[in-house]
Amino acid sequence: MGKKAVISGIGESRLGKLPDQTMLEFTFEAAKKACDDAGITFQDLDGLILHPAFHVSPRYHIYMTEMMGLYCKTYCDTTQMGGAGFGAALERAKGAVESGQSRHILILGGEKMATGMASGAAMMASAGAHNLDFEYPFGATVPSYYGMLAQRYLYEYGKGPETFAQVAVTIRKHAHRNPLAYMRDLITVDDVLNSRMVSEPHHLLDCALVSDGAGAYVVSAQGTSKDPKREVGFLGFGQAQSFYHMAQLARGYGDHDLIHSVIDVAGKRAFGEAGLKPEDMDVIEIYDSFTSTVVIQLEDLGFCGRGEAGEWLASGIADPDGAQPMTTHGGLLSCAHPGASGGMHHIIEAVKQVRHEAGPTQAKKADVVLATSVSAVASNFAVTILNSAAA
Amino acid sequence: MTVENNLNPSLKNRPLPTIIQDTARFWESAREHAVELQKCDECGYWRFYPGPVCHSCGSFAYTWTPISGKGKIWTYTVLYRARGNAYQDDVPIAIGLIELEEGAILMSNIIDCQPEDLKIGLEVIIDYGAINDEVTLPLFRLA
Numbered sequence: 235m236g237k238k239a240v241i242s243g244i245g246e247s248r249l250g251k252l253p254d255q256t257m258l259e260f261t262f263e264a265a266k267k268a269c270d271d272a273g274i275t276f277q278d279l280d281g282l283i284l285h286p287a288f289h290v291s292p293r294y295h296i297y298m299t300e301m302m303g304l305y306c307k308t309y310c311d312t313t314q315m316g317g318a319g320f321g322a323a324l325e326r327a328k329g330a331v332e333s334g335q336s337r338h339i340l341i342l343g344g345e346k347m348a349t350g351m352a353s354g355a356a357m358m359a360s361a362g363a364h365n366l367d368f369e370y371p372f373g374a375t376v377p378s379y380y381g382m383l384a385q386r387y388l389y390e391y392g393k394g395p396e397t398f399a400q401v402a403v404t405i406r407k408h409a410h411r412n413p414l415a416y417m418r419d420l421i422t423v424d425d426v427l428n429s430r431m432v433s434e435p436h437h438l439l440d441c442a443l444v445s446d447g448a449g450a451y452v453v454s455a456q457g458t459s460k461d462p463k464r465e466v467g468f469l470g471f472g473q474a475q476s477f478y479h480m481a482q483l484a485r486g487y488g489d490h491d492l493i494h495s496v497i498d499v500a501g502k503r504a505f506g507e508a509g510l511k512p513e514d515m516d517v518i519e520i521y522d523s524f525t526s527t528v529v530i531q532l533e534d535l536g537f538c539g540r541g542e543a544g545e546w547l548a549s550g551i552a553d554p555d556g557a558q559p560m561t562t563h564g565g566l567l568s569c570a571h572p573g574a575s576g577g578m579h580h581i582i583e584a585v586k587q588v589r590h591e592a593g594p595t596q597a598k599k600a601d602v603v604l605a606t607s608v609s610a611v612a613s614n615f616a617v618t619i620l621n622s623a624a625a
Numbered sequence: 626m627t628v629e630n631n632l633n634p635s636l637k638n639r640p641l642p643t644i645i646q647d648t649a650r651f652w653e654s655a656r657e658h659a660v661e662l663q664k665c666d667e668c669g670y671w672r673f674y675p676g677p678v679c680h681s682c683g684s685f686a687y688t689w690t691p692i693s694g695k696g697k698i699w700t701y702t703v704l705y706r707a708r709g710n711a712y713q714d715d716v717p718i719a720i721g722l723i724e725l726e727e728g729a730i731l732m733s734n735i736i737d738c739q740p741e742d743l744k745i746g747l748e749v750i751i752d753y754g755a756i757n758d759e760v761t762l763p764l765f766r767l768a
């Protein structure tokens with residue numbers, strides 16, 4: 235039996251538009267920074283879990299370790315869970331370290347969505363994540379999937395689109411404090427509602443950015459990094475996956491359907507493992523591909539009641555000076571959404587918060603921090619609760 | 626937003642489905658303007674999309690059965706922007722999940738209406754539109 239696993243290092247490339255760097259350059263830059271942060275070299279790694287970019291080889295994970303000169307690994311794989319893989323990979327890495335399979339596992343992702351693809355192609359690329367035979371022929375794009383989810387939510391709870399706009403407003407308040415965020419100007423609910431309609435009821439400011447960038451973290455056995463006091467521990471994990479076709483998500487099963495997602499199952503497991511409740515979380519890094527993604531999670535995880543996410547956010551509780559600051563780096567909506575590494579930055583930000591190294595976005599209290607990862611129209615989820623490993 | 630000539634996308638440049646043995650009868654019946662879905666011989670569950678196993682009871686026994694073509698809007702969106710897709714100039718498009726009276730839900734386009742006419746729960750009736758000689762999409766219009 236190995237030792238307890240911890241996050242020993244984190245690394246990020248620059249985020250935003252990076253025309254001067256190739257995808258591989260900035261992806262390895264993030265990898266190097268994460269290893270430096272842990273005080274190890276590439277040669278100390280014996281595991282890699284890669285979040286694959288769109289349109290890469292099925293052996294991309296092997297190829298990437300080859301470029302790093304890692305001839306023999308004892309764990310090397312990809313996650314194919316889309317945005318949910320960022321958290322789910324951590325749970326895999328924890329298991330591999332604690333079983334003694336590997337000593338240092340790098341989790342890595344990066345993508346050149348903004349300057350590496352033809353204009354608009356990022357949206358088309360991700361269509362492959364959804365059904366190509368019974369959905370894409372009807373013109374369904376990623377924003378239209380979330381538009382349908384959002385529309386059903388408004389119908390069930392008798393709400394208006396300002397519920398979703400409030401998410402963008404709250405997250406922008408955090409981005410405003412982050413010099414690395416791409417969109418930093420404060421916005422109002424009206425600004426969101428007056429931005430261009432993309433797919434009803436979602437306006438432009440309800441949708442994530444399209445960015446370049448990479449993220450990385452290292453999972454190691456406790457006490458093996460250069461500064462064990464900075465190691466971050468795992469308090470709780472949960473993951474849950476439902477269906478693929480949106481029509482099947484809508485038809486549902488038992489208590490679950492399109493707007494009653496299975497993240498409640500992932501959440502119950504994570505909170506149960508931690509022995510904590512939603513209100514015990516000091517900071518919540520909620521995955522924010524669309525504003526509706528956030529609303530569904532807040533309600534299904536139990537941060538607020540059904541149909542109440544808009545009011546909960548408007549109360550200021552998730553603001554920078556609120557009791558549970560949310561998505562403190564500015565998220566996919568306002569900081570950056572580099573595809574394959576998009577949600578890694580929520581987990582990286584969670585690590586910074588726990589270490590009290592988040593600088594301008596640091597929350598006053600960040601002993602227990604939750605991060606979520608979501609993909610495929612709110613059908614795949616991972617929930618991670620972190621604290622200081624030394625605590 | 627009111628659109629000229631109602632929401633009637635041309636279907637030009639739409640992505641084409643890959644038709645496989647499991648799904649061929651569905652697309653054939655759509656071409657014939659008489660869509661059939663698989664109804665489970667064991668439990669009576671109507672399933673969509675097509676496949677060999679009942680989603681509800683796991684039975685392999687089924688019969689391709691015509692649907693009434695009547696349903697309701699379970700949810701919908703109107704897509705105004707599809708940049709990067711081959712059909713990007715053929716917007717706006719109303720995309721909806723249609724709950725058939727048989728119980729199955731399928732994604733489709735709701736045609737020949739104004740965006741503001743659309744509401745969840747409205748009754749719809751099936752129609753058809755051909756992308757090409759091989760692929761006809763089942764579409765819906767307000768009843």
